[in-house]
Amino acid sequence: MKKVLVTGGAGYIGSVLVRLLLENKYQVRVFDSLMFGGNSLIDLFNNDNFDFYKGDIRNEADLENALTGVDYVVHLAAIVGDPACAKQPDLARSTNFEGSQLVYSVANRLNVKRLIFSSTCSNYGKMEDPNSMVDENSTLSPVSLYAETKVQTEKFLLSQPKTNYCKPVVLRFSTVYGLSQRPRFDLTVNEFTKELALGRELVIFGEQFWRPYCHVIDLARSVMLAMEAPLEKVEFNVFNVGDSSENYQKKMIVDEVLKFIPDAKIKYVQKNEDPRDYRVSFEKIKNELGFSITKKVPDGIAQILKVIKEGIILEPDNSQFKNI
DSSP, X not given: OOEEEEETTTSTTHHXXXXXXHHTTOEEEEEEOOTTOSGGGGGXXXXXXXXXXXXOTTOHHHHHHHHTTOSEEEEOOSOOSHHXXXXXXXXXXXXXXXXXXXXXXXXXXXXXXEEEEEEEGXXXXXXXXXXXXXXXXXXXXXXXXXXXXXXXXXXXHHTSOTTOSXXXXXXXXXXXXXXXXXXXXXXXXXXXXXXXXXXXXXXXXXXXXXXXXXXXXXXXXXXXXXXXXXXXXXXXXXXXXXXXXXXXXXXXXXXXXXXXXXXXXXXXXXXXXXXXXXXXXXXXXXXXXXXXXXXXXXXXXXXHHHHHXXXXXXXXXXXXXXXX
């Protein structure tokens, strides 16, 4: 059995990915500082193919313990999102960039075969041509500290000697949504749906700006695909992760929620300048790796509505469901 280390495996994407890997007969080790607790992993301690190490990716000794004997490392651990990074900028820089450098360096020294790095489509910032789509060759224009740290890490990984034992793969994730063992309601699709499900008025700023969206299960599937693909297809390569049909303006997301809640209260506030505005092409991962999504934004909306309306999640406003 191949052994995979997932940094940040207790998080929103990680907790989904870990289960997917276990279902596909991998041995899985999670390495996490448990900044948001470890409830998302509790049931996995009954699985003989699951292992857990608590630690900090900025600590070399912690990483050496966790990476010993590992075939692949999926690097998800980070201070995630613009608000969280803005709140603790020094922690964001040291974790997202310096910590990522250390993860790769230790992985390479310990002969880990492949490192899958979770980057972000936020790296594109603002489209130069509003009538076109950006792709993996487009200019990166990060406008937040979060995206800056991801761009820095990408450059570091892709500049490593091609002869290194550990081969990096960069995945630029779309804006994520959907249900996870570590739920989040501070993400656009999830937050809009939650607010309207609770009967509140939803205030939208800049309804015309574009983002791509992808369900958390499909992002997890893309990671496993990048691990299993022939090395020559993915080493030192970059892939946007999502589907070209899943680019939405904020108003388009609201319109999808209104199909479920027709009497919802919406207030639009005009905003003509948003530093981020990008439509993304995902043809490369589709054509080169055969990736396709299994869920679309309306599926995620339906999930969130159900768990709130039926009381499966009792306090969706609780701070535990946010990254700040």
